[in-house]
Structure formats: structure tokens, C-alpha cells
Amino acid sequence: MRLRLHDAIDAEAMRGITAAVLRADLGSRINFEIDPERDARIVRVENWLTVAETVEAIARSGYAVAAVVDASNDVPRTVR
Numbered sequence: 001m002r003l004r005l006h007d008a009i010d011a012e013a014m015r016g017i018t019a020a021v022l023r024a025d026l027g028s029r030i031n032f033e034i035d036p037e038r039d040a041r042i043v044r045v046e047n048w049l050t051v052a053e054t055v056e057a058i059a060r061s062g063y064a065v066a067a068v069v070d071a072s073n074d075v076p077r078t079v080r
Contacts, residue, residue, distance in 0.1 A: 001051050002033075002069035003058070005041040009034055013063060017043055020061030025049050042069060049073065 007013065014032055021028045028047035045054055051073060055065045 001046075001054065001071055001073040002042050002044050003051075003055065003065045004067045004069050005043060005058075006064040006066045007041070009041050009043075016061045017058055017063055020057045020063075021045055021047065021049075021054060024053060024057035041066075045073070047073065 005013075005017075009017075009032055018030045021030050025047040028045055028049070031044045033042040033044060043058070047054065049057070051068055051071045054073070055068075058065055
């Protein structure tokens with residue numbers, strides 16, 4: 001999934017967001033896309049969490065998600 005953040009991304013923000021997502025799902029992969037010309041603040045996350053769970057984890061660390069750019073992780077889970 002790709003999420004656009006409200007605030008600027010500095011090294012401290014990247015560490016905080018990474019730690020928050022990893023606390024929720026230790027197997028997550030987190031990458032940041034920063035484009036100063038377009039003021040893009042995108043975090044790309046690959047994990048087993050839903051988009052809502054990932055957004056909640058980021059919010060608990062004090063960072064706000066402005067928009068979901070790509071919700072490709074948000075797939076229905078099957079219950080056995």
C-alpha cells in the first residue's frame with residue numbers, strides 16, 4: 001500500500017513510522033518516497049495488515065495519513 005502523509009518526512013519521522021508499523025507487524029517492509037519538487041510524502045508498506053490497521057499504527061506514533069494512494073494490501077481475509 002502507498003500512503004500520503006500530512007507532515008514532512010525527516011529522519012526522525014521515518015524512524016518513528018517504521019517502528020510503529022513494525023510493532024504492529026514485524027514482517028513489514030517500509031519504504032519512503034520523497035519528492036521535494038512535488039512535495040510528495042509517501043510511505044510504501046508491504047505487510048499482512050489491512051490499510052486501516054496500518055493507518056492506525058502510524059497514527060498511534062503521532063503521524064497523520066492524509067490519503068491512501070494505493071490500497072493494494074487491503075484484501076479480504078479468509079477465516080478458517
